[in-house]
Amino acid sequence: MTLAVPLVVDERDGRPDATAGPARRTAWWPLALVAVAGLALATGLAIVDELPVGVVADDAFYVILARSIATGQGYHALNLPGHPAGTHFPPGYPALLALLSFVAPPFPASVAVFKALNAVFLAAAAALVARLLRRRLDMGAGWATAVGLVTAVSVPLLILSNLVLSELCFIAFVLALLVALERLVEEPAPMRSAILLGVAIGACALVRTHGVVLVPAAAFVLLARRRWRDALLLTAAAIVTLLPWQLWTARHGGQLPAPLLGMYDSYAAWWLRGLREMGPSMIGQTLRKTTTETSVMLSVLFSPVRTDAGRSATLAALAALALAGAIAMRRRMPVTLLFLAGYMFIVLIWPFQTARFVWAVWPLLLAIVAAGGWAAVVQRGWRIPVRVALAAALVWVAIGYGAYELRGFRGAWWSSLGRANAPRLATTVRWVADHTAPDELVASEYEGAVWLYTGRQALPIIPLTPAQYLRDYSAQENAREGLEPLLAAYPVRTVVVGTGSAYDAAAFLASERPNRLQLRERFAGGAAFTVTTR
Numbered sequence: 001m002t003l004a005v006p007l008v009v010d011e012r013d014g015r016p017d018a019t020a021g022p023a024r025r026t027a028w029w030p031l032a033l034v035a036v037a038g039l040a041l042a043t044g045l046a047i048v049d050e051l052p053v054g055v056v057a058d059d060a061f062y063v064i065l066a067r068s069i070a071t072g073q074g075y076h077a078l079n080l081p082g083h084p085a086g087t088h089f090p091p092g093y094p095a096l097l098a099l100l101s102f103v104a105p106p107f108p109a110s111v112a113v114f115k116a117l118n119a120v121f122l123a124a125a126a127a128l129v130a131r132l133l134r135r136r137l138d139m140g141a142g143w144a145t146a147v148g149l150v151t152a153v154s155v156p157l158l159i160l161s162n163l164v165l166s167e168l169c170f171i172a173f174v175l176a177l178l179v180a181l182e183r184l185v186e187e188p189a190p191m192r193s194a195i196l197l198g199v200a201i202g203a204c205a206l207v208r209t210h211g212v213v214l215v216p217a218a219a220f221v222l223l224a225r226r227r228w229r230d231a232l233l234l235t236a237a238a239i240v241t242l243l244p245w246q247l248w249t250a251r252h253g254g255q256l257p258a259p260l261l262g263m264y265d266s267y268a269a270w271w272l273r274g275l276r277e278m279g280p281s282m283i284g285q286t287l288r289k290t291t292t293e294t295s296v297m298l299s300v301l302f303s304p305v306r307t308d309a310g311r312s313a314t315l316a317a318l319a320a321l322a323l324a325g326a327i328a329m330r331r332r333m334p335v336t337l338l339f340l341a342g343y344m345f346i347v348l349i350w351p352f353q354t355a356r357f358v359w360a361v362w363p364l365l366l367a368i369v370a371a372g373g374w375a376a377v378v379q380r381g382w383r384i385p386v387r388v389a390l391a392a393a394l395v396w397v398a399i400g401y402g403a404y405e406l407r408g409f410r411g412a413w414w415s416s417l418g419r420a421n422a423p424r425l426a427t428t429v430r431w432v433a434d435h436t437a438p439d440e441l442v443a444s445e446y447e448g449a450v451w452l453y454t455g456r457q458a459l460p461i462i463p464l465t466p467a468q469y470l471r472d473y474s475a476q477e478n479a480r481e482g483l484e485p486l487l488a489a490y491p492v493r494t495v496v497v498g499t500g501s502a503y504d505a506a507a508f509l510a511s512e513r514p515n516r517l518q519l520r521e522r523f524a525g526g527a528a529f530t531v532t533t534r
Contacts, residue, residue, distance in 0.1 A: 026141040028141070029134070029141045029145075032130070032141060032145040032148075033127045033130060033131060033145075033148070034127075035145075036126045036127050036130055036145060036148035036149055036151075036152055037123040037124070037126060037127040037152075038123070039126070039149060039152040039153065040119070040122045040123040040125070040126040040127075040151070040152035040153075041119050041120065041122070041123035043119075043122070043152060043153055043158065044116075044118060044119025044120075044122040044123065044158070044161045045116055045119045047158055047161065047162050047412075047414045047415065048112055048115045048116055048119070048162065049112075049115075049162065049415050049418065050112065051415060051418035051419070051422050052108065052111070052418075052422055052425055052426065052429075052449060052453070053108070053111045053114075053164050053448075053449065053452065054425055054446050054448050054449025054452065054453075055163070055417055055418045055420075055421040055422055055425060055449075056163060056165070056417055056421070057263070057446070057448060058089075058165060059163050059164040059165055059448075060446070060447075060448025060449050060451075060452055061077070061088075061089060061263075061448050062089065062093060062094055062097060062164055062165065062166065063097065063107070063111070063114070063164060063448075063452060064077065064078050064079055064448055064451065064452065065077070065086050065089060065091070065094035066094040066095075066097035066098040066101060067098070067101070067107070068083075068086070068094075069091070069094060069095055069098035070098040070099075070101045070102065075091055075094075075248075077264055078451065079447055079448055079450070079451035079452075079457055079458050080256075080260070080264070080457065080459065081441060081457055081459075081490055084252070084255065084256055084264065085248070085251075085252035086264075087248065087249040087252050087253045087264070087265055087266050088263065088264050088265060088266060088267070089166075090205065090206045090207060090208065090209055090245060091206060091245065092166075092169075092203060092204075092206035092207035092208075093166035093169055093170075093207050093208075096117075096169065097114055097117075097164070100113060100114065100117060107452065108452075108453070111164060114164045115161070115162055115163070115164060117169075118160070118161040118162070118163075118164075118165075118168045118169070119161060121161075121168035121169050121171070121172040122152070122157055122158075122161050122168055122172075123152070124172040124175075124176070125151060125157070125168065125171045125172045125175055125363050126148045126149070126151040126152040126363070127148060128172065128175035128176055128179065128363075129147060129148060129151050129175055129363040129364070129366070129367055130144040130145055130147055130148030130151075131144075131179060132175060132178055132179050132182075132333075132336070132367070133147055133367055133370070133371065135179065136179070136182045136183075136332050136333050136336075137328065137329060137332050137333060137371060137374075138332070139370075139371070139374055140374070140378065143370065143374045143378075146370070147363075147366055147367055147370045150366055150401075151362070151363045151366060153405065153409075154362060154363075154366070154405070155404065155405055155408035155409070155413050155414065156301075156355075156359040156362050157359065157362055157363075158408075158413075158414035159359070159413065159414050159416070159417065160356070160359055160360070161414070162414045162415055162418070163417070163418070165356075166207050166208055167208070167356065167359065167360040169207050170204070170207045170208040170210070170211065170360055171360055171361060171362070171363060171364075173203075173204045173207055173211070174204060174211060174214070174339070174361070174364075175363065175364075177197065177200055177201060177204060177214060178214075178333075178335060178336050178339065180197055180200075181197060181214065181217075181218045181335045182332070182333055182334075182335050182336065184197060184218070184222075184230065184234075185218065185221045185222055185225065185227070185334065185335055189230065191229070191230075191233060194229075194230040194231075194233040194234045194237070195233050195234070195237045196237075197218070197234055197237075198215075198233060198234040198235065198236065198237025198238040198240075198241070199237045199238070199240075199241050201214045201215055201218075201234070201237075201238045201241075202237065202238040202239075202240070202241025202242045203241060205238070205242055206241075206242070206245060208360065209267055210343055210346060210357075210360070212238070212242070213339050213342040213343050213346065214238075214335075214339055215234070215235055215238045216338070216342065217335050217338035217339040217342060218231075218234055218335050219231040219234060219235050220338060221334045221335055221338065222234070249266045249269075253265050253266050253269055254269060257485055257486065257489045258463070258481070258485060259460070259463040259481065259482045259483075259485050259486050260459070260460070260486075261273070262463055262464025262465055263460060263464050270464075270466075271350065271351075271466070273466075274351060274465065274466030274467065275466075277466075277467070278466065278467060278470075282351065282466055282470070283349055285351075285470045286348070286349055286350070286351040286466070286469075286470065287348055287349060289351075289469070289470060290347065290348045290349075290350070290351075290354050291348060293353065293354050293355075294347075294348070294354045294358060295315055296311075297354070297355055297358065298314070298315065298318060299311035299312075299314045299315050300404070301400070301401060301404050302314050302317075302318060302397040302400040302401050302404070303400045304396065304399040304400035304403055305400075313396070314396065314397060314400060316393075317392075317393035317394075317396050317397050318369065318393075318397060320372070320389065320390060320393050321368075321369045321372030321373055321390060321393050321394060321397065322368050322369060322372060323372065324371075324372030324373075324375050324376060324382075324390050325367075325368035325369060325370070325371035325372035325373075325375065326368060326372075327375070328371050328372065328374070328375035328379065329368065329371055336364065337368075340361065340364050340365075340368065343361055344358075344361075351466035351469045351470055352469055353469070369394075369397065370394075372390060372393075372394070373390060373391065373393070373394030375390075376389075376390030376391050376394070377390075377391055377394075423525060424446075424498045424499075424525045424526060425446045425449050427498075427523060427524055427525045427526060428444055428445070428446050428449075428450065428496050428498065428525075428526060429446070429449060429450060429453045429454055431496060431521075431523060431526075431528060432444070432450050432454050432456055432458075432494075432496055433453070433454045435494075435521075435528065436454075436456055436493075436494055438455060438456070440456055440493055440494065441456070441457050441458070441459070441490060441491055441492050441493065442456050442457075442458050442459075442492065442493070442494045442495070442496060443458065443459045443460070443461050443483065443486060443487075443492050443494070443495045443496070444458050444459075444460075444461065444495070444496045444497070445460070445461055445462070445497060445498055445502045446458075447459055447460050450496075459486050459490060459492060460482070460486075461478075461482060461483050461486075461495065461497060461502045461505060461506070462478055462482050462483075462501055462502055462505065463478070463481050463482040465481070473501070475501070475504035475505050475507070475508040476508055478501055478502075478504070478505040478508075479505040479506075479508045479509050482505060483495070483505050483506065483509060484509060484516065487509075487516060487531055492531050493530070493531055494520070494528060494529070494530060494531070495517060495528070495529040495530075495531065496526065496527075496528045496529075497526050497527055497528075497529070498525055498526040499525065499526065503526065503527060506527070506529050507519075509529075510529060514532075514533065515532055516531065516532060516533060517529040517530065517531060517532060518530045518532050
């Protein structure tokens with residue numbers, strides 16, 4: 001008499017596996033993925049609001065570029081005089097918005113639809129990060145589900161979801177690619193798989209340029225495993241996919257006045273200009289500021305105690321968990337680790353606020369922290385004191401992050417940026433609509449929103465430069481490097497500013513003799529100036 005051996009399906013490749021243990025025999029796992037995606041989708045849709053686009057500048061630019069594509073005007077910054085070519089934001093996300101605009105209601109009602117699309121990406125990201133951990137790391141279904149559920153309701157991701165920004169699209173794309181790339185480097189594959197994945201990486205980099213880090217991450221692992229052909233095919237396919245965009249930016253880049261280059265020229269050219277002007281010291285200064293900024297942010301989000309000692313302990317706990325997670329993932333998820341390392345390296349040498357960049361890979365950061373805790377609690381290769389310390393670290397940061405999430409939901413932090421900036425934006429838009437001619441060119445902090453809601457072409461006021469991030473600019477510097485050159489280059493007749501640095505720059509030009517600006521009217525949250533000479 002023979003005993004029947006129960007067969008289960010190996011979730012990694014769909015083949016029956018007679019040796020699968022209890023961790024693999026989890027019949028509810030597919031339902032868990034559906035629940036994770038459903039929670040993320042429901043949460044993302046529930047927070048969609050009617051706040052205007054333009055509250056963080058970039059969201060307005062994405063909508064402008066999408067309209068340029070949808071209306072057959074190519075890829076151009078329609079808010080600027082002469083409609084210069086768009087070379088700052090890659091065209092992937094604007095193209096997606098352009099497609100969606102054909103079925104969405106007319107602007108501004110379409111903004112809610114664009115935000116709802118981010119809820120779909122959030123759902124995909126939450127399910128994919130759980131699947132990545134379960135499939136590649138063999139993490140227990142409960143652990144992987146927990147990571148997916150935390151991702152689904154993470155306040156940093158909800159903040160991004162409630163803005164018309166490309167980050168959610170990007171992380172969903174990256175996670176889907178990592179699932180496929182980890183399998184590619186693990187098993188022999190036909191040529192077409194490497195080629196298609198190279199094309200997909202190129203498409204991902206056309207959503208956010210950081211996606212290009214996937215190329216060296218995957219190629220390095222393939223080369224280390226002597227998969228020369230696959231490494232070459234994947235790299236070549238990605239380069240060919242990105243080549244038209246690179247040719248476009250090379251042809252049209254660097255043609256605008258200096259104050260516009262930070263917001264409207266290519267990222268690489270912007271960084272290289274800063275390096276030429278400031279020298280190698282720019283990198284050291286940037287690293288000091290970005291590492292401090294990122295450390296403070298992480299300590300605030302994960303610390304259960306709001307003291308300096310508590311935040312220091314939180315950073316130590318996060319570092320220990322991340323190290324343990326990296327050790328656990330190094331063989332099964334090498335592409336993921338290399339991508340995350342390369343991505344964070346770029347973030348830290350980039351002279352700009354790090355929060356959005358870090359949040360764009362938030363599911364992966366949650367994953368590596370969870371992997372460290374899982375390895376300590378479940379895997380047997382660790383010494384008991386190390387396991388206890390890592391378990392305590394996981395409990396510490398889990399309590400801290402849970403408290404942060406609770407505060408975030410109580411305060412509806414996903415709309416905090418919109419609620420803070422929308423009143424000033426609305427006041428600016430109303431004033432421009434009521435007091436300027438339809439063909440008038442204005443300068444404003446909300447130049448994208450001004451064009452979208454009033455039809456007036458608009459220029460920025462404050463330049464975006466690496467030096468401006470690394471130190472505080474005076475009103476005179478902002479005026480000399482930003483507003484004054486723009487007034488000389490364009491026939492601006494009205495400057496509308498809010499409070500802060502933009503107002504100070506305009507007030508400085510109004511105080512000079514002869515004055516370039518004259519105060520026209522003060523209103524709630526800002527003021528309007530008339531250009532006196534050109």
